[in-house]
Amino acid sequence: MIVAPYGSWSTPITSELLLSAAVQLREVRVDGTDVVWAEGRPAEGGRTQLVRLDAAGNRTDLLPDGFNARTGVHEYGGGAWWVRDGVAWFVNWADQRLYRLEPGGEPQALTGEPAVPRGDRWADGEISPDGEWIVCVRxxxxxxxxxxxxxxxxxxxxxxxxxxxxxxxxxxDFASSPRLSPDGRTLAYVRWNHPSMPWDDTELVRLDLGSGAETVVAGGSGESVGEPRWTEDGQLLFLSDRTDWWNLYRAEPDGTVTPVVEIDAEIGWPAWMFGAARYAVLADGTVVFARVRGGYDGLALRLTNGQIVDLDLPFSIYSDLRVEGPSSVVVVAGSPTSEQIVARIDLADGKPALTELRAPRDLGLDPALISQPEHVSFPSRGVDGSARTAHALYYPPTNPAFEAPAGERPPLLVVIHGGPTAAAIPVLQLGLQFWTSRGFAVVDVNYGGSTGYGRPYRELLKDAWGVIDVEDCLAAARWLAESGRADPDRLCIRGGSAGGFTTLAALVREDTPFAAGADHFGVSDLAALAAETHKFESRYLDGLVGPYPEAAEIYRERSPITHVEKFRKPLIVLQGSEDAVVPPAQSEVIVDALRARGVPVAYLLFEGEQHGFRRAENIRRAVESELSFYAQVFGFDLPTEEGIDPVLIENLAG
Structure with missing residues (x-):
């Protein structure tokens, strides 16, 4: 075993491996005996390809070159395609028009050129029972x-x-999830208005297509409803957090609501994107559903007698549950030791039988190299200073070929998820293993406001963005340093989007324990974000900070750019030039301020990238630059065999 400082360990988990045949599995559908899924491919410019697997095991890419199944609705998209009887319908990213694609044919546009380029966008579609119509969000x-x-x-x-x-x-202001009843006469859909987000206050509406009469089935102030779904016999199911957990309910014809699954766990997920499917109903009425508990996802059954049965499966995250035949479902699933896959789970005998339809890539890695997460809970503080508990996934540095010098503690990366109403997920992410296999400890923080711990935990961030999230990230770093699992002098913080804001807000704290940070397309000026961002999030800050301009002073106080004189720690900033969610000006204003003050700063602007990097060359350059940044700041050497180009850090002495 080689003795070498933490951070300098060589590893087969290189930036090249991150992207070699890498795909992001996004959605799956069942079309007769075929299964179709979406793959985001960095090596193809980040485009989303649709892949069809037939009953004989033949796999076919559906979209010809130049087409990309991705919608710009809400900017985050999702639900950009659907299939039936061999035909695929999809929204093309370049022009946002809706296309129809027959087997072996060329895509044919169903919608015309809008008056404003890319101005008409489509999402979350469904084909009517008679096959003649599409209902969707425009x-x-x-x-x-x-x-x-x-x-x-x-x-x-x-x-x-x-x-x-x-x-x-x-x-x-918004609508989602249009779903037609089996007879095609009734439409169920979800709606909400500013300033609510879909995880705050939504309504489930039943629309009689003959008379045009609408009935609010569930939801309203203080209740988030979503994922309406009709059963074959005409029952309307949906998710609601009326008990503080997103659980499953049935809307009765007389207007009442009946619980189907009520447990202290989260079945639902924040509707950042369209097309979620966290539950499915088999032919006999058995409900298959995913639920998060203690930071981990699991799959369970609600039998026809009401009994809940947990399934013993090797996964920790599930999405896109789709019925296939009378007794099986197809899912996208992953685990701490496996990238996400497309799998069939057959439940015919009461014991799940698993078949991989789209296996993970063969990484060729020693399993001992994989750092597995530990769900940890640690002490933090509320807005009023009161004691409370926060949560995270902790990944120890792991590499069987190396050990650190005696007495050395590892540098720590505090990772902040986006959203901020999202969550750290326990699935194999080479982007995290890239760090742990080099000798970094990583803690992926589920700060107050994160999903997976019930509505009260999610609402800890109301009026407290930039306070609770920062407090929990500081608390996680200190707790791990005090317990001996991290070097108190080499604590780093990194995050993208909302996580970038938390990174910046943590670094301007007078009591920050962090020695360096990485901001990926993060917010530096809250008032500018309120004025510049897209419709979906244009009133999001009302609930996180306060209404603008009435709360302008709070916006000013919490904006990192207001406290630029407190920046003393090195910072690397990575930004896409075409980001409509967090425009480049948000990054450039903070970079310019640090340059002027002589604070060490590195800035990389990636041309053509939006909110998040999709092109292989940019993903690789971003992660290598961040590693080079930490190596220069902390003074450790990088493995020469990787040929990593050092990033330029302005104002870095010596």
């Missing part, structure tokens, strides 16, 4: 007026030829 952008002029509606259009869309539901 988002229309005007030439002027910004976010205030964007209109979101549920529309119907012909499934097989161009047609003029018919508006079915309008008036609310």
């Amino acid at each position: 988002e229309q952008h005007a030439a002027e007026g910004g976010a205030a002029a964007v209109r979101n509606e549920v529309v119907r259009l012909a499934a097989h030829a161009p047609s003029k869309p018919e508006v079915l539901a309008a008036g609310a």
Whole structure:
């Protein structure tokens, strides 16, 4: 075993491996005996390809070159494609038009060129029971007026030829999840209005397509409902957090609501993207559902007699549960030791039988090299200074070929997820193993406001963004340093988007324990974000900070740019040039301020990238630059065989 300082260990988990045949599995559908899924491919410019697997095991890429199944609705997208009887419908990223693709054919546009380029966007579609119509969400952008002029509606259009869309539901600021009853006469959909987000206050609406009469089935102030789904016999199921956990309910014809699954665990997930499917109903009425408990996902059954049975499966995260045949489901799933896969789970005999349909790539790694997460809970403080508990996933430095010099403690990366209403997930992420296999400890923090611990925990961030999240990240770092699992002099913090804001906010704290940070397209000026961002999040800060401009002083006080004189720690900033969620100006204002003050700073602007990096060359350059940044700041050497180009750090002495 080689003795070498933490951070300098050589590893087969290089930036090249991160991208070698890497794909991001996003959604899955069942089409007769075929299974279709979406793959995000960094090596193809980050485009989303649709892949069909037939019953004979033949795998076919559906989209020809130049097409990318990705929608810009809400900017985060999701639900950009759907299939039936061999035909695929998809939204193309470049022009945001809706296309129809027959087997062996070329994509045919169903929607015309909008008046504003990419101004008509489509998502979350479904084919009517008779196969003649599509119902979906349409988002229309005007030439002027910004976010205030964007209109979101549920529309119907012909499934097989161009047609003029018919508006079915309008008036609310947002709509999602349009789902038709088996007889095609009733539409269920979810709506909400500013300043609520879909995890705050939403309504489930039942629309009679004959009379146009609408009935609010569930939801309202203080309740988040979502994922409506009709059963084959015409029952309407949906998720609601009315008991503080997203659980499963049934809307009765008389207007009452009946619990189907009520447990102290989270079935639902924040609707950042369209098309979620966290539960499925088998032919006999058995419900298969995913649920998060203690930071880990699990799969369970709700039998027809009401009994809940947990399934013994080797996964810790599930998404896109789809029924396949009478007794099986297809899912996207992953574990701490496996990247996400597409799998079939057959439940015919009451004991799950697993078949991999889209296996993970063969990484060729020694299993002993994989750092497995430990769910940890640690003491933190509330807004009023009171004691409370926060949560995280802790990954120890792991590499069987190396050990550190006696007495040395590892540098720690405190990782902050985006959202901020999201969560750290316990699935194999080479982007984290890239660090642990080099001798870094990593803690992925589920700070107050994160999903997976019930609505009260999620609402800890109300009016407290930049306070609770920062407090929990500082607390995680200190707790690990005090317990001997991290070097108190080499604590680092990194995050993207909302996590980038928390990174910056933590670094300007007078009592920050952090020695360096990495900001990936993060927010530095809250007031500018409120004025510049897209419609979906244009009122998000009302709940996280306060209404603007009434709370302008709070915005000023919590914005890292306001406290630039407190920046003393080195910072690397990575930004996409076409980011519409957090525009480049948000990064550049903080970089310019640090340059002027002589604080060590590195800045990389990636041309053509949006909110998050999708191109292979940019992903590789970003992670290598961040590693080079820490190596220069902390003074350890990088493995020469990787040929990592050092990043330029301005104002770095010596």
